[in-house]
Amino acid sequence: MKITERTGRLPILATKRLILRDIRVEDISDAYLAWINDPETTKHLEIRHRKHSREDAEAFIKSRLEDIENVKHFGIYDQDGTRLVGNISANINHLHKSADISYIIGHPGAQGKGYATEAIHAIVYYLFRHAGIGHVWAGYYAGNKASARVLEKNGFTVQARIRKKLINHKGEREDHIIAAILPEEFQPNASLLGGE
Numbered sequence: 001m002k003i004t005e006r007t008g009r010l011p012i013l014a015t016k017r018l019i020l021r022d023i024r025v026e027d028i029s030d031a032y033l034a035w036i037n038d039p040e041t042t043k044h045l046e047i048r049h050r051k052h053s054r055e056d057a058e059a060f061i062k063s064r065l066e067d068i069e070n071v072k073h074f075g076i077y078d079q080d081g082t083r084l085v086g087n088i089s090a091n092i093n094h095l096h097k098s099a100d101i102s103y104i105i106g107h108p109g110a111q112g113k114g115y116a117t118e119a120i121h122a123i124v125y126y127l128f129r130h131a132g133i134g135h136v137w138a139g140y141y142a143g144n145k146a147s148a149r150v151l152e153k154n155g156f157t158v159q160a161r162i163r164k165k166l167i168n169h170k171g172e173r174e175d176h177i178i179a180a181i182l183p184e185e186f187q188p189n190a191s192l193l194g195g196e
């Protein structure tokens with residue numbers, strides 16, 4: 001994977017097919033607003049609880065850009081870095097050198113292509129090998145089988161099932177699953193990361 005470090009800004013991570021970099025305000029297209037507001041795409045995400053206007057989305061992106069020490073919020077771009085198809089974030093706990101990640105592949109033309117698997121691989125590689133992080137975890141609704149699978153494909157293992165912790169999009173209580181990976185368990189895969 002090619003990592004371009006930039007002073008005071010997020011690095012740019014280039015994998016086999018994707019570019020992960022900071023989202024620019026001008027990247028907030030109507031398509032982006034459509035998928036962050038789409039009930040089906042967001043049914044397992046907390047962002048489903050409210051509608052997001054363009055102003056909300058711009059304010060959120062700006063707040064992420066101003067806090068890169070604590071939150072690494074990458075846009076996921078395909079088509080040679082020109083099309084924003086999703087995002088992936090790592091919240092850093094500096095005291096414990098740990099991070100939790102969350103992700104979405106929202107663009108309808110980009111789902112089911114292995115992009116989430118590739119983006120998770122990239123951010124985990126970056127966190128372990130370049131950011132000094134010693135523990136990465138993710139939480140998901142038990143019914144989110146695609147999320148369970150992308151974490152499993154990246155070597156995460158389930159650490160906990162917190163019973164009936166969440167209320168899902170149908171208004172039913174649902175288990176919350178916590179999965180995690182340690183640096184010594186992570187096996188970089190060149191077919192996802194691409195060359196240097």
Ligand SMILES: CC(C)(COP(=O)(O)OP(=O)(O)OC[C@H]1O[C@@H](n2cnc3c(N)ncnc32)[C@H](O)[C@@H]1OP(=O)(O)O)[C@@H](O)C(=O)NCCC(=O)NCCS
Nearest residue numbers: 044103104105111112113114115116117140145146147149
């Ligand atoms: C979860 C999500 C990120 C996956 O993105 P993606 O790029 O389509 O994922 P990938 O193509 O890398 O892999 C998906 C895997 O899940 C599997 N999968 C998808 N839906 C599934 C389902 N309903 N049941 C079981 N497995 C499923 C796919 O078959 C694939 O596994 P495979 O490669 O072994 O065939 C995407 O669906 C998404 O953004 N969902 C909405 C947001 C979200 O839920 N984010 C995670 C919050 S924890």
